[in-house]
Amino acid sequence: MPKLSVKQAEQRLIKYALTYPEAVLEHPWGHDAAKVRGKMFATFGGEANPKGEFSLTVKLPVSSEMALTLLWVEKTGYG
Incomplete structure (x- = not known):
């Protein structure tokens, strides 16, 4: 499968x-930002960061501890 561009990956996730x-x-x-009933559950960076990453x-109220064990996951700067 060909590698997606940052914009293609973002569009698939938004969809x-x-x-x-x-x-x-x-x-x-x-x-x-994706919202349900006015509450945000996902925000998308829009552009690749300086390293070319998406x-x-x-929000992961149940699985955040598990997600943090993955190499590419980090907590946000605001909580």
């Missing part, structure tokens, strides 16, 4: 996020 019931896409702070922030 998936919008499959949730009542999900909408809004643009706070100039970035795309940025995605999600």
Whole structure:
């Protein structure tokens, strides 16, 4: 399978996020954010960071501890 560009990966994830019931896409702070009933559950970085990496922030109330064991996962700077 060919490697996706950052923009292609982001578009696929946004498309998936919008499959949730009542999900909408809004643009706070100039970035795309998926929300359900006004509550944000995912934000998308929009562009690759200086290392060419994709940025995605999600709320993981149940699985955050497990997710942090993955090499490419880190906590956000704000909590």
